[in-house]
Amino acid sequence: MSEELRAGDGLLRRARRAMPGGVSSPVRAFGAVGGEPPILMRGHGATVTDVDGRSYVDLVGSWGPLILGHAHPAVLEAVERAARDGLTFGATCAAEVELAERVLARFPFAQRVRFTSSGTEACMTAVRLARGATGRRRIVKFEGCYHGHSDALLVKAGSGALTLGRPSSAGVPDELAALTDVLPLDDEAALERLFEQRGREIALVLIEPLPANAGLLVQRPEFLRRLRALTAQHGALLLFDEVISGFRVAPGGMTQLTGITPDLVTVGKIVGGGMPVGAVLGPADLMDRLAPLGPVYQAGTLSGNPVAMAAGLATLEQLARPGVYERLEQLGARLAAGWERALSGGGGKGAAGAVARVGSVLWPLLQRGPLPRALHAIDAGVAPRYAALHRRALQRGLWLAPSAYEVAFVSTAHDEAAIDRAADVFAEALAAVPADAPEPRAEAPA
Numbered sequence: 001m002s003e004e005l006r007a008g009d010g011l012l013r014r015a016r017r018a019m020p021g022g023v024s025s026p027v028r029a030f031g032a033v034g035g036e037p038p039i040l041m042r043g044h045g046a047t048v049t050d051v052d053g054r055s056y057v058d059l060v061g062s063w064g065p066l067i068l069g070h071a072h073p074a075v076l077e078a079v080e081r082a083a084r085d086g087l088t089f090g091a092t093c094a095a096e097v098e099l100a101e102r103v104l105a106r107f108p109f110a111q112r113v114r115f116t117s118s119g120t121e122a123c124m125t126a127v128r129l130a131r132g133a134t135g136r137r138r139i140v141k142f143e144g145c146y147h148g149h150s151d152a153l154l155v156k157a158g159s160g161a162l163t164l165g166r167p168s169s170a171g172v173p174d175e176l177a178a179l180t181d182v183l184p185l186d187d188e189a190a191l192e193r194l195f196e197q198r199g200r201e202i203a204l205v206l207i208e209p210l211p212a213n214a215g216l217l218v219q220r221p222e223f224l225r226r227l228r229a230l231t232a233q234h235g236a237l238l239l240f241d242e243v244i245s246g247f248r249v250a251p252g253g254m255t256q257l258t259g260i261t262p263d264l265v266t267v268g269k270i271v272g273g274g275m276p277v278g279a280v281l282g283p284a285d286l287m288d289r290l291a292p293l294g295p296v297y298q299a300g301t302l303s304g305n306p307v308a309m310a311a312g313l314a315t316l317e318q319l320a321r322p323g324v325y326e327r328l329e330q331l332g333a334r335l336a337a338g339w340e341r342a343l344s345g346g347g348g349k350g351a352a353g354a355v356a357r358v359g360s361v362l363w364p365l366l367q368r369g370p371l372p373r374a375l376h377a378i379d380a381g382v383a384p385r386y387a388a389l390h391r392r393a394l395q396r397g398l399w400l401a402p403s404a405y406e407v408a409f410v411s412t413a414h415d416e417a418a419i420d421r422a423a424d425v426f427a428e429a430l431a432a433v434p435a436d437a438p439e440p441r442a443e444a445p446a
């Protein structure tokens with residue numbers, strides 16, 4: 001073992017001594033795929049490098065923010081310039097006003113935005129605002145959708161909560177969870193039944209219009225339209241959680257692509273360009289119920305932080321250049337085609353499956369049959385198969401999300417060579433995954 005490897009090992013041990021599981025966010029511990037998580041040191045463009053000096057083609061992109069890749073020169077320059085003028089004021093700054101205007105320009109239904117420091121806070125704020133505005137208590141979410149880790153929303157959530165095999169979390173009082181109804185995606189009948197029973201008690205329905213935290217469960221537009229119609233009819237507010245899809249699938253996210261107008265939108269990730277930013281946005285009359293104008297309290301010492309605002313602004317400026325989304329579409333399609341060739345059993349080796357994709361968001365699914373649109377349609381056998389794939393891909397220098405239920409992100413920093421490398425490594429790794437990888441015990445992902 002080289003000196004450097006021992007250095008990396010030592011750091012992992014220290015991480016595990018100092019932090020629960022050695023991480024600051026659970027999925028990073030590789031619990032769902034096994035093996036030792038490399039500790040990362042550098043990211044440039046489409047590549048990340050660990051403390052042992054091993055480089056990987058990165059398809060995680062910090063879970064979505066890095067649509068321009070790591071350390072994009074324009075973002076770095078903006079951050080450096082902002083940092084020289086002060087890291088935080090706790091007062092409104094110029095970049096914040098500019099970013100607010102730029103975000104609102106992408107979501108024309110909205111006239112006001114409130115910045116937070118994470119997607120979790122943005123969704124949590126939306127829940128309080130909806131309850132405050134409607135005077136109702138109940139909220140509704142969908143199985144497998146993730147809206148951050150606030151108490152009310154950590155019920156049958158996706159993302160890390162899903163891969164841990166825990167639909168919910170210890171420490172969330174039953175009384176609070178009881179105010180959250182959870183429905184399956186892609187099921188108009190279930191929606192209609194719930195609204196018939198208690199439509200007048202519902203303050204807010206939250207949905208990821210492109211559910212991307214339990215695989216990529218692309219919804220039928222009719223389902224989203226029915227949801228919009230039912231919420232409006234019963235006086236419930238509708239939130240599109242675009243923390244992943246906002247600025248990613250189109251400048252105005254799924255709100256733009258579907259043409260459906262929600263009451264509130266949350267964004268995060270890309271809007272901070274790699275710095276901690278979230279936001280909730282909506283029409284003036286609703287948003288002005290937030291303090292200081294209205295009675296719904298919400299605040300944050302570091303909200304609207306000048307360095308984070310500068311990173312977000314620089315990122316959105318780059319995204320406004322011509323051809324960016326076309327390029328992301330091309331690269332996404334190229335990677336999907338490569339993965340599909342491998343998954344359609346070219347050579348008859350390895351597990352079979354398919355790829356779900358919208359633009360630069362991809363989900364490789366190690367399961368035969370039609371692409372699922374709801375959590376319960378995902379075969380629990382995908383998890384052990386994906387774990388085997390993940391380990392082999394990592395060894396060969398491909399950084400995939402450490403969970404079968406997380407998506408892959410392509411950035412503008414991925415050139416054709418990086419995409420082809422990601423496709424080749426995937427195919428090699430897949431060929432070594434037995435088609436009949438162990439079926440799971442009765443541990444359904446739901």
Ligand code: PMP
Nearest residue numbers: 118119120146147148241243244
């Ligand atoms: N909503 C969605 C759709 C997300 O994907 C996430 C995080 N992956 C969140 C909310 C929470 O955001 P954060 O991790 O910044 O708190």
